Structures are given as C-alpha cells and as structure tokens.
Amino acid sequence: MGHETRNSPTYLDLDHNLNIILSAMLRSLEYLAEIFKSTMRLSHPLLLASCASAIQHRALLKPADSCLWRPPPPRLACAIDEWGDNPSGANTTTAFQKKASGRSQQRTHETLPPSKWEATHHCAGPYCIFTNPGFAHGRGMVAITTSPTLPKLRAIEPSRPVPASYHLSLVPGKGLGMIANQTLSRGAVVTTESPAVLIHRGFLETIPAAEQHPLLDQAITHLPPPLRAAFLAQMGHFGGHRVADILATNSFQMDLGGADGHHYGNFPAVSRFNHDCRPNVAFRVAGGGLVHTTTVVRDVAPGEELAISYLDSFESRERRRQRAKMAWGFECACSQCSLGEEAVRRSDARLEEIRRVEGVLGDFQSTGVDAALLRKLVKLYRDERLDAGVAGAYTLVALSYNMLGDARLAVKYAKLAREAVIIERGPEAGDAEAMRELAEAPKEHFTWKARVQR
Ligand SMILES: C[S@@+](CC[C@H](N)C(=O)[O-])C[C@H]1O[C@@H](n2cnc3c(N)ncnc32)[C@H](O)[C@@H]1O
Incomplete structure (x- = not known):
C-alpha cells in the first residue's frame, strides 16, 4: 500500500x-x-509509495553488494551494547502468548514483559532482525533494519486504542473492507495503530529474494502469536512468497528521519482500508512515535465504507487508474473513477x-x-x-x-x-x-x- x-x-x-x-x-x-x-504542489506530508513499486524499482538497481544469508554467528551480530541492561531474551513470553496458551494471566504491569528491543543473529547484508515482544503490553513488534536505527526503534510509541466504530465486511470486487457502525463526524478518529512490522527500504530494494524471503519468514516468527496471526491474515494481492506479498499489498512508506530513515511499516488493522480517489478518511504517521492515525474528513453514515486514498488524488483519472493497477493490481472503480x-x-x-x-x-x-x-x-x-x-x-x-x-x-x-x-x-x-x-x-x-x- x-x-x-x-x-x-x-x-x-x-x-x-x-x-x-x-x-x-x-x-x-x-x-x-x-x-x-514547490510546497503547494504537495497534497500530503507523508509520502508513501508501494512496496510493489519498490520491488519493480529493484530491477533498476545494480545487483546487491549485500552478503549472503548468514548462518548464526557465535555471538550476536548487532550492537546490543547500545541498549545497556537489555535482558538476554530468555523470558520473552508475552502476555498475549500466555493468554493464548490457556494459562490465566493477570495483566498487571508487574506480569507484563518489559518492552525492549533485542538483536537477533539473523541478518542479510547490513540488515538484521530486531524484536520487541513486550512492545505495547505484549502486542509485540519486529523490525528488519540497520543497527544505527536502534535509537529510533526505541522512540516508537504504543498507540492509544480508540473504540471500534466499524466492522469488516466483504465489499464486492474489493475483498474485505471497513464499514462504519455508526454516524461519524468530520474529525472523528477511526484507528490508531503502531507498526507490527518495520522493514528498511534498502532491505527490500537491494537484498535478493533468495536472501530476503527466509529473513522475512524468520522475522514473522518473532511476533507474538495473536499479532503473527493478524499479520498472516492480511490480503496478498500478487501471489508468490506470502510474507513479501503481504508487505507489497499492505505497507506504508515511513521516514524515521536521517539518511538511513526510509522504512516500510505494516499495520494489520489499518490494512483493511480499501482505496477511494475521494476518500472519507485521511491518515497520518506523525513524529518519531510512528503511530498511524486515521481520521474522518467528512461526515459518514452508518453502513458506509470507510476508505483512504493509496494514490495522489490530484492526478488525472487515467494516471490514477494506471497507478492503482501497477502498484496494487486492481482496476480502480471508485466513485470518482x-x-x-x-x-x-x-x-x-x-x-x-x-x-x-x-x-x-x-x-x-x-x-x-x-x-x-x-x-x-x-x-x-x-x-x-x-x-x-x-x-x-x-x-x-x-x-x-x-x-x-x-x-x-x-x-x-x-x-x-x-x-x-x-x-x-x-x-x-x-x-x-x-x-x-x-x-x-x-x-x-x-x-x-x-x-x-x-
Ligand atoms: C490494503 S488491501 C485492502 C483490504 C483488502 N480488501 C482485504 O481484503 O484485506 C489492498 C488490496 O485491496 C484491494 N482493493 C483495495 N481498494 C480497492 C478498490 N478500490 N477496488 C478494488 N480493489 C481494491 C486490492 O486487491 C488491493 O491490492
């Protein structure tokens, strides 16, 4: 996305x-x-481009200078010293995992796992898997990125949930979509969500598929089971490698700042928004906290589909349709097209x-x-x-x-x-x-x- x-x-x-x-x-x-x-040409502060485009673009890049898929080295590959008293990760079972395994779990602060980023020894080129199973009271998060990005990972904040004002339903020709349960006024917040998976753009654009896919599979195993299930339930439009396909269909381009800041973020709940060239919902991923927030831009009636725009709404219909087809594989038949x-x-x-x-x-x-x-x-x-x-x-x-x-x-x-x-x-x-x-x-x-x- x-x-x-x-x-x-x-x-x-x-x-x-x-x-x-x-x-x-x-x-x-x-x-x-x-x-x-130059400024007034812009329609959105956060510029997003699809993983699909990135994957197509990859063909233009010179063959990777990256290392081969590395066997686990005897010691952690990434700069774990940067995090001070980071525990070894031996006790990383999350509250969600315990709940899922049927054990009673009182969700108090004391019983929740600490929210800390841990390095793994799974790397391809300069990109390694970093995990935080305790993030957001055990919801979890995983990243494939470079070691210098670590301080930025630590700045990511858990979202503050809002009451659900929609349900999921099949929408003809679009797969699942988000349908308003109630009247929503302009300015109402629909979703807030922190990334579940964060992937460095360079990893997707320069690491060959043969190295990329095993690392993506490995990364997903680090998500606590409920979040892993939510991730894997997302739609994949293009086929092929499942995790890569999900990321290509459902990722937001995000800038963590600095020369090395370009990443793709995946938000499994937000992924259910379909596209409309004249959307009734705007989205933003503001600040270093990287919380994705969607807000209604005009009043919405119960039963109406909630949609965001994947595209530049200011382009001609022809151009919008081409881009929808190229980057997400669908014929745009929105109200405007x-x-x-x-x-x-x-x-x-x-x-x-x-x-x-x-x-x-x-x-x-x-x-x-x-x-x-x-x-x-x-x-x-x-x-x-x-x-x-x-x-x-x-x-x-x-x-x-x-x-x-x-x-x-x-x-x-x-x-x-x-x-x-x-x-x-x-x-x-x-x-x-x-x-x-x-x-x-x-x-x-x-x-x-x-x-x-x-
Ligand atoms: C991010 S997902 C949106 C949720 C998806 N419908 C689902 O079932 O999970 C993006 C995919 O949804 C479908 N889609 C989204 N908007 C659409 C639209 N306006 N018309 C047709 N298909 C659409 C396309 O298959 C696209 O690749």
Missing part, C-alpha cells in the same frame, strides 16, 4: 516546508515565490485548473490574484470532493487573503486551515500553529498586505 505526492516520489515534509516559507518570507519575497511553488466520460473530463479539467490556480497563487510575481481567484480555488476543491487534501488549499487561501489585506477572510480561512491541518496531519503539525498565529493577529502577520504594497 502506498500513497503518493502530487509530483514527486521523494520523502518530503510539508510542515518543514512551511517553516522554510515563513522564514524565507522574512528574508526575501522573491525567494518565497519559488518555495511556495467510475463517473461517466463527460463527468471525468470535467473532473480532470478541474484538477488541471487547481494546479494552474495554485501555481498563480504560489508565484509572488504573478498578477491577477484577487478574491474571485481564491473563491474559485475553494470551489474547485469542493466540487472535486477533495476533503482529504484541503488543508494545503485553505492554508494558501488564508495567506493570500492576508496578502490582499482582507483580515476577515484571512482569519476565516486560517481557522479552516488549522482545523483541516489537524485532521490531515495531526495537532502537532507546524502548519496548525502557523495558522493559529495568523488567525489571532492577521495584521501583525508578516504576510499582511504583502501583495498590495508591491
């Missing part, structure tokens, strides 16, 4: 870019124009117009920016039902109204932008704070009348 930006297969961070914008604005309005252009030909033509034209208008607004040198253009952008998003990607548009509209010297509408859209940013990227997103500041004091904001005064 993967989700794409509107124009680039790289990892980017919109908050980071907005911060650049803000400081750049103070220094040079011309510089701002350039950064605006199955419109009639005339409606599709109008939809594609609106998407093209969104790109053009955002280009104009993002170029500080451009003329013709007025309230009518800003109203047009908002209407285009509404007509296209881009509820899951509206935060960037509202942010741009709020800043633009302020640059035009309209404090009332700058405040209105800054508030809308802040709400949308929180829904799409979480309350900790930098843009949420930036929009709060704009809403509180538009005339003191450095964008005030910036277009009028030129």
Whole structure:
C-alpha cells in the first residue's frame, strides 16, 4: 500500500516546508515565490509509495553488494551494547502468548514483559532482525533494519486504542473492507495503530529474494502469536512468497528521519482500508512515535465504507487508474473513477485548473490574484470532493487573503486551515500553529498586505 505526492516520489515534509516559507518570507519575497511553488504542489506530508513499486524499482538497481544469508554467528551480530541492561531474551513470553496458551494471566504491569528491543543473529547484508515482544503490553513488534536505527526503534510509541466504530465486511470486487457502525463526524478518529512490522527500504530494494524471503519468514516468527496471526491474515494481492506479498499489498512508506530513515511499516488493522480517489478518511504517521492515525474528513453514515486514498488524488483519472493497477493490481472503480466520460473530463479539467490556480497563487510575481481567484480555488476543491487534501488549499487561501489585506477572510480561512491541518496531519503539525498565529493577529502577520504594497 502506498500513497503518493502530487509530483514527486521523494520523502518530503510539508510542515518543514512551511517553516522554510515563513522564514524565507522574512528574508526575501522573491525567494518565497519559488518555495511556495514547490510546497503547494504537495497534497500530503507523508509520502508513501508501494512496496510493489519498490520491488519493480529493484530491477533498476545494480545487483546487491549485500552478503549472503548468514548462518548464526557465535555471538550476536548487532550492537546490543547500545541498549545497556537489555535482558538476554530468555523470558520473552508475552502476555498475549500466555493468554493464548490457556494459562490465566493477570495483566498487571508487574506480569507484563518489559518492552525492549533485542538483536537477533539473523541478518542479510547490513540488515538484521530486531524484536520487541513486550512492545505495547505484549502486542509485540519486529523490525528488519540497520543497527544505527536502534535509537529510533526505541522512540516508537504504543498507540492509544480508540473504540471500534466499524466492522469488516466483504465489499464486492474489493475483498474485505471497513464499514462504519455508526454516524461519524468530520474529525472523528477511526484507528490508531503502531507498526507490527518495520522493514528498511534498502532491505527490500537491494537484498535478493533468495536472501530476503527466509529473513522475512524468520522475522514473522518473532511476533507474538495473536499479532503473527493478524499479520498472516492480511490480503496478498500478487501471489508468490506470502510474507513479501503481504508487505507489497499492505505497507506504508515511513521516514524515521536521517539518511538511513526510509522504512516500510505494516499495520494489520489499518490494512483493511480499501482505496477511494475521494476518500472519507485521511491518515497520518506523525513524529518519531510512528503511530498511524486515521481520521474522518467528512461526515459518514452508518453502513458506509470507510476508505483512504493509496494514490495522489490530484492526478488525472487515467494516471490514477494506471497507478492503482501497477502498484496494487486492481482496476480502480471508485466513485470518482467510475463517473461517466463527460463527468471525468470535467473532473480532470478541474484538477488541471487547481494546479494552474495554485501555481498563480504560489508565484509572488504573478498578477491577477484577487478574491474571485481564491473563491474559485475553494470551489474547485469542493466540487472535486477533495476533503482529504484541503488543508494545503485553505492554508494558501488564508495567506493570500492576508496578502490582499482582507483580515476577515484571512482569519476565516486560517481557522479552516488549522482545523483541516489537524485532521490531515495531526495537532502537532507546524502548519496548525502557523495558522493559529495568523488567525489571532492577521495584521501583525508578516504576510499582511504583502501583495498590495508591491
Ligand atoms: C490494503 S488491501 C485492502 C483490504 C483488502 N480488501 C482485504 O481484503 O484485506 C489492498 C488490496 O485491496 C484491494 N482493493 C483495495 N481498494 C480497492 C478498490 N478500490 N477496488 C478494488 N480493489 C481494491 C486490492 O486487491 C488491493 O491490492
């Protein structure tokens, strides 16, 4: 599973870019124009691409410099010293395992296994299996990654569960899907989940299948039985090696930070979301805690399917369909893709117009920016039902109204932008704070009348 930006297969961070914008604005309005252009092209702070694409991409990479599958060395291969008083792992039976084996288990803090990362001697090239069977009170987690990633693994947080507001059901043509049990209002959280399996991108892209597959199989055996069962119950769309297929069908690309930070994360509960090009649910994996959170972006009625977008929703129908087919192997017949030909033509034209208008607004040198253009952008998003990607548009509209010297509408859209940013990227997103500041004091904001005064 993967989700794409509107124009680039790289990892980017919109908050980071907005911060650049803000400081750049103070220094040079011309510089701002350039950064605006690139920033407003993005629809999502977290850029995801499918394992399937990665596997296809692997063919382009030069044959691996990796070592062969290594027999267990006499001592642990990875830098276990980094974790101080890490126990040997002899007592790693989890609360779940004990429950599963029928023994009564009082789930108190004392009886739960400690949550610590342990190295194993199973490695391929620089990538080793690391396990944490005590993670999240015995739910467990496993990673195939490099030793320098260990401090980042230790920062991963257990999710705080939310009451289930959906059930799983067969959806014609899609396999299982998530169906709302109740009315859900915009902003309602549907799922929170920590990764079950975390795999370094380099492992999937450079280690040959003959070495990769045994290590993947081995990694899964380190999950406590209930989580292992949940992992193996996931859909595999492509066939072939079971674990690799599950990862190719159900992984989110995640950036743990730094040059070595690119990983794929698997979340067995989240894996049941089907795709829709106009989804009613947005997702994010925020911060070093790596908790995956999904939030409803428009009101949902009981019985409605909950869906996320695997793709860049701003691309044309043709392009979206190609990508769905290439990366996940299905013909996209979502509500937007199955419109009639005339409606599709109008939809594609609106998407093209969104790109053009955002280009104009993002170029500080451009003329013709007025309230009518800003109203047009908002209407285009509404007509296209881009509820899951509206935060960037509202942010741009709020800043633009302020640059035009309209404090009332700058405040209105800054508030809308802040709400949308929180829904799409979480309350900790930098843009949420930036929009709060704009809403509180538009005339003191450095964008005030910036277009009028030129
Ligand atoms: C992450 S899984 C989603 C859950 C899956 N339906 C299941 O039964 O577990 C992704 C797979 O679901 C199917 N799928 C998801 N969205 C779909 C859609 N809009 N149309 C058809 N198939 C879809 C495809 O087979 C895709 O490879």
